[in-house]
Amino acid sequence: MTSLKLFLKGIKCFMNLIIMKRLSKYLMYLLMVYGMITCNNSDKKLPNTTSNQIQFSDQQLYTIDNSGISILWTAHKFTNIVDVSGTFNTYIFESKKTSGTVENILNKSKLSIPTATVNSSNPIRDFKLDTYFFKAFNTSKIIGTITKAKENEGIIDLKMNHTSKKIPFTYAIEKDTIRLFTNLDLTYWKGEEALKTLNTECYELHKGTDGISKLWTDVDVVIKIPAHKTLIIN
Structure with a gap:
């Protein structure tokens, strides 16, 4: 067992x-x-x-063409707002860098516009703009310096009528063109008297269907800078 x-x-x-x-x-x-x-x-x-x-x-690099730059402005008349657009025949755009990232190209760049070259595709209107607005506005040149450009937003220091103001703008790349967008309220540069002088001269032309002669104080501005892609860096 x-x-x-x-x-x-x-x-x-x-x-x-x-x-x-x-x-x-x-x-x-x-x-x-x-x-x-x-x-x-x-x-x-x-x-x-x-x-x-x-x-x-990744950062896309560009090279700009200063000779192809254009400046478009759009003013507004009538109570119900009708646009009047134009450009300037002459201007100088100086960039410390003509190639690099968009931010590098825009930062510290300078713009100078002789106001006598205003062009609205109407010679009579252009004469009045030069004589009754810009001369009354004490502005033979519009001078701007971009002090900041980053992530599609920036600041431009704009001088008119012996007054400098920092104005925000936005920018974007569209079809090989850097486009800057901003809106200028001319009262920031004490433009009321110049606007009044121009509106008095063009009183009937600025009168809408309501019988009110109106010239708005703000102007839309678009600056187009041709830019060609070069290469991408990491």
């Missing part, structure tokens, strides 16, 4: 040993599979991270 117990006990120990070995083998197998899965997942994440970094750090 004692021998039988010892025999059964021996068999039990032997079976336990076999089970432990199998469990150890399965455990090792599971650890190996887990390791492979972890490594594969890590490998899959790397390209996305790298791609994001490249996308974030």
Whole structure:
């Protein structure tokens, strides 16, 4: 009886040993599979991270053409607002850098516009604008300096009528052209008297269907700068 117990006990120990070995083998197998899965997942994440970094750090470089710059202005008359648009035949745009990022090109650039070259496609109107507005406004030249340009917004220091004002503007790239947009309220430069002088001279021309002669104090301005892509830097 004692021998039988010892025999059964021996068999039990032997079976336990076999089970432990199998469990150890399965455990090792599971650890190996887990390791492979972890490594594969890590490998899959790397390209996305790298791609994001490249996308974030890419900067497009441009070269501008100063000779192709245009300045468009839009004034407003009548109570119900009718636009009168034009440009200037002569202006000087000076940039410290003619190539680089848009921000590098715009920052510290200067603009000078002789107001006698105003062009609204109407010679009689142009004469009146020069004589009854700009001369009354004491402004033979409009002078501007861009003091800040970053992330599609900027500040331009604009001098007219012996007065300098910092004016916000926005900018964007559209079809190989840098476009700057701003709105000028001429009262910031004490332009009320000059506007009154012009409106008196053009009283009937500024009269709408309601019989009121109206010339608005704000002017929309768009500056277009031709810009050609060069390369991308990281």
